[in-house]
Amino acid sequence: MKWWLTKAGDPAGKVAGNTSMEDVVQQSLVFTSVERLLGWGRQNSMWPFHFGLSCCFVEMATAMTPKYDLARFGAEVIRGTPREADVMIIAGTVFIKMAPVIKRLYEQMMEPRWVISMGSCANSGGMYDIYSVVQGVDKFLPVDVYVPGCPPRPDAFMQGLLLLRDSVGKEQRPLSWVIGDQGVIRPEKTSQRERLHDQRQQMTQFKTPDEI
Amino acid sequence: MPESIVAELSSRFGEDTIKPLTTRDETPTLRTPQEKIVAILQYLKSEIKMPFRMLYDLTAIDERAYKKEQNGHKPCDFTLVYTLFSFDRNLFLRLKVGLHGEFPSQDTITHLWPAANWYEREVYDMFGIRFNGHPHLQRILMPRTWQGYPLRKEHPARATEMGPFKLFDEKVDKEQHALQFSPEEWGLKRHSDDADFMFLNIGPQHPGTHGVLRIILQLDGENIIDAVPDIGFHHRGAEKMGERQSWHTYIPYTDRIDYLGGVNNNLAYLLAVEKLGGIDVPLRAQVIRIMLCELFRIASHLVWYGTFAQDLGQLSPVFYMFTDRERVFEIIEAICGGRMHPNWFRIGGVAQDLPKGWDTLVRNFVDYFPRKLREYDKMVMKNYLFKVRTKGIGIYTLEEAIEWGVTGPGLRACGLEWDLRKKRPYGGYENFAFEVPVAHNGDCYDRAVVRVEEMRQSLRIVQQCLEYMPAGDFKSHHPLATPPVKQHTMHDIETLIHHFLNVSWGPVIPPGEAMVCTEATKGWNSYYLVSDGNTGAYRTRIRTPSFPHMQMIPLISKGYTVADLLSILGGMDYVLADIDR
Numbered sequence: 001m002k003w004w005l006t007k008a009g010d011p012a013g014k015v016a017g018n019t020s021m022e023d024v025v026q027q028s029l030v031f032t033s034v035e036r037l038l039g040w041g042r043q044n045s046m047w048p049f050h051f052g053l054s055c056c057f058v059e060m061a062t063a064m065t066p067k068y069d070l071a072r073f074g075a076e077v078i079r080g081t082p083r084e085a086d087v088m089i090i091a092g093t094v095f096i097k098m099a100p101v102i103k104r105l106y107e108q109m110m111e112p113r114w115v116i117s118m119g120s121c122a123n124s125g126g127m128y129d130i131y132s133v134v135q136g137v138d139k140f141l142p143v144d145v146y147v148p149g150c151p152p153r154p155d156a157f158m159q160g161l162l163l164l165r166d167s168v169g170k171e172q173r174p175l176s177w178v179i180g181d182q183g184v185i186r187p188e189k190t191s192q193r194e195r196l197h198d199q200r201q202q203m204t205q206f207k208t209p210d211e212i
Numbered sequence: 213m214p215e216s217i218v219a220e221l222s223s224r225f226g227e228d229t230i231k232p233l234t235t236r237d238e239t240p241t242l243r244t245p246q247e248k249i250v251a252i253l254q255y256l257k258s259e260i261k262m263p264f265r266m267l268y269d270l271t272a273i274d275e276r277a278y279k280k281e282q283n284g285h286k287p288c289d290f291t292l293v294y295t296l297f298s299f300d301r302n303l304f305l306r307l308k309v310g311l312h313g314e315f316p317s318q319d320t321i322t323h324l325w326p327a328a329n330w331y332e333r334e335v336y337d338m339f340g341i342r343f344n345g346h347p348h349l350q351r352i353l354m355p356r357t358w359q360g361y362p363l364r365k366e367h368p369a370r371a372t373e374m375g376p377f378k379l380f381d382e383k384v385d386k387e388q389h390a391l392q393f394s395p396e397e398w399g400l401k402r403h404s405d406d407a408d409f410m411f412l413n414i415g416p417q418h419p420g421t422h423g424v425l426r427i428i429l430q431l432d433g434e435n436i437i438d439a440v441p442d443i444g445f446h447h448r449g450a451e452k453m454g455e456r457q458s459w460h461t462y463i464p465y466t467d468r469i470d471y472l473g474g475v476n477n478n479l480a481y482l483l484a485v486e487k488l489g490g491i492d493v494p495l496r497a498q499v500i501r502i503m504l505c506e507l508f509r510i511a512s513h514l515v516w517y518g519t520f521a522q523d524l525g526q527l528s529p530v531f532y533m534f535t536d537r538e539r540v541f542e543i544i545e546a547i548c549g550g551r552m553h554p555n556w557f558r559i560g561g562v563a564q565d566l567p568k569g570w571d572t573l574v575r576n577f578v579d580y581f582p583r584k585l586r587e588y589d590k591m592v593m594k595n596y597l598f599k600v601r602t603k604g605i606g607i608y609t610l611e612e613a614i615e616w617g618v619t620g621p622g623l624r625a626c627g628l629e630w631d632l633r634k635k636r637p638y639g640g641y642e643n644f645a646f647e648v649p650v651a652h653n654g655d656c657y658d659r660a661v662v663r664v665e666e667m668r669q670s671l672r673i674v675q676q677c678l679e680y681m682p683a684g685d686f687k688s689h690h691p692l693a694t695p696p697v698k699q700h701t702m703h704d705i706e707t708l709i710h711h712f713l714n715v716s717w718g719p720v721i722p723p724g725e726a727m728v729c730t731e732a733t734k735g736w737n738s739y740y741l742v743s744d745g746n747t748g749a750y751r752t753r754i755r756t757p758s759f760p761h762m763q764m765i766p767l768i769s770k771g772y773t774v775a776d777l778l779s780i781l782g783g784m785d786y787v788l789a790d791i792d793r
Contacts, residue, residue: 054423055553066535067535105417
């Protein structure tokens, strides 16, 4: 078997193998646990549910177009039915009239399932503290990742998806159906604000808006 | 012109029945007695010379909290406002009817204009005003299980005033049960002579509806016998929000009405505010506004173009068009800092001057885009399958369009060359050279033709903005311009106080009412604002184009197939927030 590795952006510096037995074994064997393998599979094929509520959905759809290219993370396979989807992205305002519908759609998704709350409206009601809007989708659904913004840029959405992806990879789940408590152990949700605080404090030089 | 209408109506319906009112805009406004309004509307629609054939808007105002006596009339509890438009006269006409009592009622006008159906349902839903003789007076925006009428002054505005939201299983079941469709209620038969009909429920969650829209179809095989659109899943209470926010802090909410149209919404709102306050806008600000509006029109049409092609089975165009939309957004981000909701216009101007180097970005785009449009013509418009799926589909005639309140590209696709930017120029559009594209068949393909050509015309306008961008202020020096110009402040205590109040409370707009109709990306959009001389609007009425367009779905989808319905929906170019607000 002939193989070689190249570094991205440096095709000249390829490292060729010598087709020895050691090489072949290194290239074709993976040692891992079944849980980890499944976690790896799950995290690299997060299939989103084709579900949008309002403005945020347009930015979510933009994330799938070439400039942002969500396919890089294996999450471009939009499913029209909740039964085939892994992650439901609450992209937009959660209306009181829509809440029972959202709930039912969520219940139709198969385990394991995750929820990303995208945008201020879904996070907390945002600027719509108004009679027809639920003040945050977490009033009736468990949320795994919150993406702030009104609407969040496609980049922000992708960051949220990557956070979820990492967390899904570390999740521990039973290998098959079990009765009763599923025994799912999820990694702790970290506050990005705290994690990035020091790094952000370093940023002191900002461009003025007077120039492009 | 208005005097002649008053004289004509008075001679026919008796002296003292019609009372002209003064408003801040030029729209002639007449107060009419409740018992004669239907006859007057009938007369204005079909008997008067140069008739008012379009019911542009129908709404209500809860007058019970209005402190100052408006125009000297006797205060009433509710006012119904009918806005008509005449293409022959190029004139809006506003008719007001005062209603008394806690839950008043009024005769329906659905027999005059079919388009009044949804407007009357909306007034009923929001104010609890009943319409006698209405074929189906049901809630339209709020859930059927809702208690109270949101736009009445006693109804709470904030969700946080209404207690925590809880969604028990029983509630889910109850709401789902309320959403069950019963054909009998809509007068639909379950069987024909030789077949059973199928009722297909599309939405509120469906990939083809472009948002949370529900349409129930009565089908005979694949053929649509009738359709019932169910809206209101996207109702964000934007009109109630207008009563709570100050004049200035309402601007970001307008962005989110037609969320693809961005600053076009800002413009429609601010033109009305500026009319109320008598605020002038400097030339440079006008040109900046127009440039951004046209860039947003291109961005919005690109989303429509791509998704329309996608609805019809072409999967690639949407990727090309979204990439070009990103190029538009590069300019918008550089100028405004935001993408979809830039919140960039201000009362009396714009938020900031253009950044250095804006012209290079715009020039690059102006040079780049025409080539792409030609490419898309080949890819989409000349595609055989695209033509087959859109030509002769979803046809309405010009008469039907006017009857149902269709505006914008949908109207121009029926052969009427009517663009408000040309016919009733606002905000400085009179200074620009562009053409109004028209088509003549009134089908989905022609609507597409008009929009594609509109992008070219928008690009022409952007190019003129680029070449002739005048120097000068980007914000007015009028005392009501918000936020006020800083250099006026540090002179003495008087100027300081004015600045402080204008920044903290926002401007106090003099009492009155105004509306300026704009040609938004999807049709005519206007904000009818009533001020009682306060820091916020007393009533904000948002008339959006998508609302009447959606109402027309049953008419234009009958006899076609389910697949054609997606073509009709795609060709219509609506946004759910523009329907439900």
